[in-house]
Amino acid sequence: xxxxxxxxxxxxxxxxxxxxxxxxxxxxxxxxxxxxxxxxxxxxxxxxxxxxxxxxxxxxxxxxxxxxxxxxxxxxxxxxxxxxxxxxxxxxxxxxxxxxxxxxxxxxxxxxxxxxxxxxxxxxxxxxxxxxxxxxxxxxxxxxxxxxxxxxxxxxxxxxxxxxxxxxxxxxxxxxxxxxxxxxxxxxxxxxxxxxxxxxxxxxxxxxxxxxxxxxxxxxxxxxxxxxxxxxxxxxxxxxxxxxxxxxxxxxxxxxxxxxxxxxxxxxxxxxxxxxxxxxxxxxxxxxxxxxxxxxxxxxxxxxxxxxxxxxxxxxxxxxxxxxxxxxxxxxxxxxxxxxxxxxxxxxxxxxxxxxxxxxxxxxxxxxxxxxxxxxxxxxxxxxxxxxxxxxxxxxxxxxxxxxxxxxxxxxxxxxxxxxxxxxxxxxxxxxxxxxxxxxxxxxxxxxxxxxxxxxx
Amino acid sequence: xxxxxxxxxxxxxxxxxxxxxxxxxxxxxxxxxxxxxxxxxxxxxxxxxxxxxxxxxxxxxxxxxxxxxxxxxxxxxxxxxxxxxxxxxxxxxxxxxxxxxxxxxxxxxxxxxxxxxxxxxxxxxxxxxxxxxxxxxxxxxxxxxxxxxxxxxxxxxxxxxxxxxxxxxxxxxxxxxxxxxxxxxxxxxxxxxxxxxxxxxxxxxxxxxxxxxxxxxxxxxxxxxxxxxxxxxxxxxxxxxxxxxxxxxxxxxxxxxxxxxxxxxxxxxxxxxxxxxxxxxxxxxxxxxxxxxxxxxxxxxxxxxxxxxxxxxxxxxx
Numbered sequence: 001x002x003x004x005x006x007x008x009x010x011x012x013x014x015x016x017x018x019x020x021x022x023x024x025x026x027x028x029x030x031x032x033x034x035x036x037x038x039x040x041x042x043x044x045x046x047x048x049x050x051x052x053x054x055x056x057x058x059x060x061x062x063x064x065x066x067x068x069x070x071x072x073x074x075x076x077x078x079x080x081x082x083x084x085x086x087x088x089x090x091x092x093x094x095x096x097x098x099x100x101x102x103x104x105x106x107x108x109x110x111x112x113x114x115x116x117x118x119x120x121x122x123x124x125x126x127x128x129x130x131x132x133x134x135x136x137x138x139x140x141x142x143x144x145x146x147x148x149x150x151x152x153x154x155x156x157x158x159x160x161x162x163x164x165x166x167x168x169x170x171x172x173x174x175x176x177x178x179x180x181x182x183x184x185x186x187x188x189x190x191x192x193x194x195x196x197x198x199x200x201x202x203x204x205x206x207x208x209x210x211x212x213x214x215x216x217x218x219x220x221x222x223x224x225x226x227x228x229x230x231x232x233x234x235x236x237x238x239x240x241x242x243x244x245x246x247x248x249x250x251x252x253x254x255x256x257x258x259x260x261x262x263x264x265x266x267x268x269x270x271x272x273x274x275x276x277x278x279x280x281x282x283x284x285x286x287x288x289x290x291x292x293x294x295x296x297x298x299x300x301x302x303x304x305x306x307x308x309x310x311x312x313x314x315x316x317x318x319x320x321x322x323x324x325x326x327x328x329x330x331x332x333x334x335x336x337x338x339x340x341x342x343x344x345x346x347x348x349x350x351x352x353x354x355x356x357x358x359x360x361x362x363x364x365x366x367x368x369x370x371x372x373x374x375x376x377x378x379x380x381x382x383x384x385x386x387x388x389x390x391x392x393x394x395x396x397x398x399x400x401x402x403x404x405x406x407x408x409x410x411x412x413x414x415x416x417x418x419x420x421x422x423x424x425x426x427x428x429x430x431x432x433x434x435x436x437x438x439x440x441x442x443x444x445x446x447x448x449x450x451x452x453x454x455x456x457x
Numbered sequence: 458x459x460x461x462x463x464x465x466x467x468x469x470x471x472x473x474x475x476x477x478x479x480x481x482x483x484x485x486x487x488x489x490x491x492x493x494x495x496x497x498x499x500x501x502x503x504x505x506x507x508x509x510x511x512x513x514x515x516x517x518x519x520x521x522x523x524x525x526x527x528x529x530x531x532x533x534x535x536x537x538x539x540x541x542x543x544x545x546x547x548x549x550x551x552x553x554x555x556x557x558x559x560x561x562x563x564x565x566x567x568x569x570x571x572x573x574x575x576x577x578x579x580x581x582x583x584x585x586x587x588x589x590x591x592x593x594x595x596x597x598x599x600x601x602x603x604x605x606x607x608x609x610x611x612x613x614x615x616x617x618x619x620x621x622x623x624x625x626x627x628x629x630x631x632x633x634x635x636x637x638x639x640x641x642x643x644x645x646x647x648x649x650x651x652x653x654x655x656x657x658x659x660x661x662x663x664x665x666x667x668x669x670x671x672x673x674x675x676x677x678x679x680x681x682x683x684x685x686x687x688x689x690x691x692x693x694x695x696x697x698x699x700x701x702x703x704x705x706x707x708x709x710x711x712x713x714x715x716x717x718x719x720x721x722x723x724x725x726x727x728x729x730x731x732x733x734x735x736x737x738x739x740x741x742x743x744x745x746x747x748x749x750x751x752x753x754x755x756x757x758x759x760x761x762x763x764x765x766x767x768x769x770x771x772x773x774x775x
Contacts, residue, residue: 160562160567164537164562164564165562166562167562215533215560217533217537220531221530223530223534278529278530329527331518331521332718333520333526333718384525416691416692417690417692418525418690448590456560
């Protein structure tokens with residue numbers, strides 16, 4: 001390969017930093033567009049050329065200059081195959097789309113704890129990347145931080161070459177449960193995840209596993225989709241702004257865990273089936289049912305008198321959900337009403353509390369049985385920039401005696417542009433046997449670059 | 458437990474072909490081609506060119522913002538069953554078409570790609586020098602994509618569509634040529650009237666709410682002195698409105714053009730402050746029975762009406 005003669009590193013580094021030439025640098029048209037003569041003459045020359053699937057008038061074939069690279073141009077025996085082919089072309093034309101999302105709030109909370117008062121919270125700063133690998137493969141990642149820790153919440157590959165309307169994904173991705181759990185909190189139309197979802201599933205639940213997804217048309221106006229997934233692990237984490245769902249009065253925090261390796265039958269299993277249909281010319285209705293089964297897990301937390309962490313295992317838990325969403329849009333697309341809700345039922349080993357932490361008789365007191373809860377919301381957008389909504393969530397807390405908690409959120413979202421959101425919210429919660437709590441928040445969210453997550457309907 | 462889990466997975470996965478089979482996709486060359494278009498303008502032109510060889514469905518209804526059309530389940534279904542998906546392109550529909558195509562997962566469309574009739578449009582205006590969000594929200598790297606309001610659009614799109622249909626149904630090539638020829642004759646008849654209108658409209662000044670009438674105005678020699686949106690896609694700010702209404706008075710601009718999806722109240726308030734008139738014009742053909750020729754007629758009538766102008770008695774062109 002004569003073209004593989006290495007060039008001086010400095011020149012090449014500079015070339016790679018400069019990247020390919022800018023595209024679409026053409027003459028600009030100012031506000032004032034004088035047209036000397038009315039342009040109504042018939043088309044002089046028909047455009048016979050067509051380039052289906054692409055519009056960008058750029059040369060995707062790197063020139064010899066662009067193709068220079070300091071490494072990997074000659075694959076000698078034993079070298080990885082990846083250094084042999086087109087993956088070493090250092091043009092940026094095929095780079096994935098990167099984006100940054102920043103979500104934060106200034107808030108005030110009063111929930112009867114030591115942490116009442118005002119606070120500035122960085123909800124999340126997120127870096128995402130996504131792009132096609134080939135016509136049938138696609139990949140993405142999302143790194144999130146709340147300034148205290150960095151988490152890889154998504155890193156998955158998607159394959160859509162099996163059959164029409166079918167895809168599989170493997171890697172790390174969000175749980176497909178109900179209308180909400182696929183969606184990152186900063187993308188929700190509500191200020192925070194409904195309390196019942198936080199309590200029974202988690203604020204955000206990424207897991208590492210494999211998911212099969214298929215949808216099918218039914219008639220002319222209905223689409224049916226289902227997904228099944230198997231996960232090795234699922235971690236609940238969150239960037240909640242206001243309320244810590246763990247109540248310190250019940251002792252040290254107890255965390256669920258799963259073993260790294262276990263039988264296939266003990267892996268976490270999820271399934272979702274949903275159908276949506278047109279209702280008239282301007283509305284649609286969606287119904288869904290979801291399941292998450294965790295057949296083998298344990299709880300750990302607290303210590304005994306020797307400092308050993310308390311734990312229990314061999315537990316199982318299932319959460320079932322039913323959701324219903326109705327949406328209406330005006331014919332010009334500027335106004336909308338959305339009503340939705342979801343009912344959850346949790347069954348099995350639901351939670352554990354530490355009894356006698358740090359003492360010789362310390363133990364984990366298991367809460368087993370069933371609990372249920374729901375959330376419902378209504379949202380109205382009166383133009384393209386403004387919407388107001390009310391969400392109520394009521395649930396049996398996963399604590400001894402299952403005290404009922406109700407959380408109500410009233411919010412106004414303003415979108416100065418589609419890349420910005422300013423939200424004002426008032427939240428009230430009422431829990432049996434505890435002080436009521438309330439909070440106010442001013443939330444600011446900005447999207448820089450391409451913001452994308454593989455949400456499915 | 459393992460048996461139960463595998464049984465459930467197998468049941469769900471096994472149900473796939475059963476559910477899919479209930480709605481087999483058309484593959485027979487004798488059936489009309491299922492064509493889905495983004496806007497009714499294209500649906501009308503596909504019908505004109507394709508005749509009885511096509512069955513056309515359209516996503517947009519005719520009053521929406523073309524950059525953010527709300528999708529419904531039926532759109533997903535029709536796209537999944539489509540043999541051909543036609544869009545204007547030029548990033549006009551980039552806010553919603555990629556998601557629709559990806560969700561529909563129609564291998565035929567993904568393989569061949571949608572037909573972008575705007576590709577190669579020779580008269581692009583407002584092409585950005587740099588791509589930067591500071592220049593606005595609706596930034597179109599290739600230039601203003603609202604070409605469906607240019608008098609050349611019908612013929613330009615018709616030829617693109619004819620070529621694709623001929624590639625898909627070579628045995629019907631003669632029919633598509635004949636249909637297009639007949640359609641272009643009708644376009645030519647309408648263009649005579651539009652040319653008469655242009656003579657009356659030439660040199661008049663307008664302000665737009667959103668820069669979606671640039672091709673219409675440009676083709677008629679109308680001077681566009683500004684937009685109520687300070688940058689494309691950015692809602693008007695009080696400061697910008699004050700500045701532009703002052704400028705309108707100074708320049709003697711008496712018309713503000715806006716589409717059905719833009720806040721008419723804002724345009725009317727600005728017009729009142731500038732001593733002008735807010736005129737709502739359609740931004741695309743209406744889906745139910747509308748034609749692109751009729752849409753263009755309405756646009757020209759709307760422009761003439763904005764200045765209380767009238768053409769002489771017209772002959773029936775259709």
